[in-house]
Amino acid sequence: MxxxxxxxxxxxxxxxxxxxxxxxxxxxxxxxxxxxxxxxxxxxxxxxxxxxxxxxxxxxxxxxxxxxxxxxxxxxxxxxxxxxxxxxxxxxxxxxxxxxxxxxxxxxxxxxxxxxxxxxxxxxxxxxxxxxxxxxxxxxxxxxxxNWGELWNQLRYIIRDAIHPMLVSGLYAFASLAAGILLVYLSIMIAQTEKLNNHRVAAAVILFFLLNWLFGAVESILFVSVGNIGVPDGFRISNDFMWAYNMVMGCRIAFEAVKCVICFMGTKWLMQKKLNL
Amino acid sequence: MTALVQFENVTKQYGDKKALDNVSFTLEPGKIYGLLGPNGSGKSTAIKIINDLLQPTSGTVLVNGLKPGVESKKIISYLPDRNYLNDWMKVEDAFKLFEDFYEDFDRSRAEEMLRSLNISSGARLKTLSKGTLEKVQLILIMARRAKLYVLDEPIAGVDPAARDYILQTILSNYGEESSILISTHLITDIEKVLDEVLFLQNGRIVLQGAVDDIRAEHGKSIDGLFREVFRC
Incomplete structure (x- = not known):
């Protein structure tokens, strides 16, 4: 189906x-x-x-x-x-x-x-x-x-060095996109409930920005915590950029995934219990 | 035999207002029911609850012994009081959609009705008049071999000449095991086809029973009784 x-x-x-x-x-x-x-x-x-x-x-x-x-x-x-x-x-x-x-x-x-x-x-x-x-x-x-040979060599180096961050960034962009779409859905579904129904469009727009801000705030708090607790002392000394990049992006992707789950489940619950056609 | 629809002490509240107030009734197979009442009496709310479009605030609703859900939607054919088809579609696209989702959709039956009403299967829905669009929706609904047909104002938007055809279509397309629940204001037109009626007022059932019994008891037609009960 x-x-x-x-x-x-x-x-x-x-x-x-x-x-x-x-x-x-x-x-x-x-x-x-x-x-x-x-x-x-x-x-x-x-x-x-x-x-x-x-x-x-x-x-x-x-x-x-x-x-x-x-x-x-x-x-x-x-x-x-x-x-x-x-x-x-x-x-x-x-x-x-x-x-x-x-x-x-x-x-x-x-x-x-x-x-x-x-x-x-x-x-x-x-x-x-x-x-x-x-x-x-x-x-x-x-x-x-x-000079095609030279160009290919340059490209090979770029691909070798950039492929990992590019894939990780791509994955993060995709996760953000998915979370953004589901956040729109959740905002629309909350806005159609009984109390907000008379101002659906305005309520949906305000809710979208409000929820976005809320998730952003939670993300910032979590990141500060991770920064304070999770980073080993060795890192601060070694300054391993890739390690830091992977960790930050990994956390951000995980956070977007959690956002997706929350928004999906919230929207589904509203569809089942609070649908107001 | 399991009732097709069972409402037990169902209440639906919107804020302080009760759209349905402790309503109980049962719909049995093989009958045509009229759900009658003035605007705001709770007819649409009851219909939406049967179709799982609304959740009751309290009480129990069972359709064929189950809570409204995927299984109940397989056996209910619902005609709402508005155009619910996407207007980019052609009539044949709408047929295809119903064929895709409802196992009980009878394509040949739908095409036969379409021919009888002189509607082209290649016509785009957005080019059809309101009345023709309602006929197309009615064809889609009645071409299903459903157990329960729920029709919300099925004849309100069509001309009187088409009403008889539509009522005839409804009568000839439902089986012995099926039931029909019709909500309408045009009681004169449908009175002759109804077996039982439910009168709703302010979210409560004020009268319920077999049409013949009610006529005999009150010495009036259902239309006459409706005008008396719901006089403004």
Missing amino acids: LAKLLKYEMKASARTLVPLYIGTLIVALVCSVQMALFIADNRSGFAMTIGVFQVNNTLTGILFLLFFGLCVAITVLTIMTVIQRFNHSLIGDEGYLMFTLPVTHTQLLSSKFIGALIWSVIGSFVMFLSLMIISASGVMIGADAI
Whole structure:
């Protein structure tokens, strides 16, 4: 049943997000071609013709502005879609259908959550891919001037040194994203309860910031405690950066995971006991 | 035989207000029940509790012997008094959704009803009129081979000509073991199909019984009695 719920969840969001993602990739491609032409003109000396230089400059500027606008749109629209899908399909009229389907509340909530995570990851990937497409033009045009062997060597060193912190940071970003989504859900669910129902939107926004601040405060207190109690004396002397990095990030990821569990269980409990359609 | 629905001393309170006040009733299989009462009498609250959309403040609710939950949702076909379908869907998407989630959904029966009402399966829900949308929802609900059909104002949004067809659809699509609970204000139209009625007022049941008995006892139609009991 979870797979079926997820299928409908993805279909419903795809209508808004897929065209936006395709649009961003197309604009990135156009930017890339325009940039390649710009670089080629500069190298051939053709750009010295003032008119061509100005047109190229303006066009490239507009395209980049458009591209960054689309990146902002991806971020904002993905967040809005995540919120809207939860709000409309569970708390709005569609909730009368969703909550009378023969599925558990865990399955309902999981489908929304997994769907939101998938779209967030796809959105991030589309932005990354777009940047790669734009960068590709410069690399292709200047390919003959690049020492590929040297570049590969440099990349190998970067990957070797950075892969661990990159993976840990990526994991932390993912855990934060998951906790953020679930915190939004929890805020919306608290806001639809009987006492706050008349001011749902305002209450949800205030609750989100309040809960976020509360979790932040708890995290700070815990971190101070860990810093005072958990760090062995040897560390302060040895100054092992990676050890400290792993420990801090490990704690932060664990904290985000705990946040996820609290928000998920809280939202599920409210769905079961305090649903107020 | 296990009752399809059993309410025992059920109370639902919103702050100081009691939407349902110590309500008890039983719905048996094979009957059509009318849940009648003015606005704010507690009809929707009772229906939501049966469908696990609300939790009672106190009392016991059993559906087919079990607390409302996944199992009860498999046997209840519920039509709310609003559009609950996502408007990006086509009619056939809605059919597919019901087919995916309800094992008892009879696709051929749904398509037959759709043809009778001249509605295209390729029509987008957001292009349909309110009345047609209500018909589509009713088709989805009645095409299930459920044990209990809970219909909240099923004929309120459709024209009088379509009402007879809809009532006929309801009557011809429920089996002997099934029951129907209809909540409505349009009593004249549905009186002829009801076996039993429950009159709700201020969250309490003020009258309950077989339609024929009530008519004989009060010497009035159910509609006439409703107007008398709930006179403003």
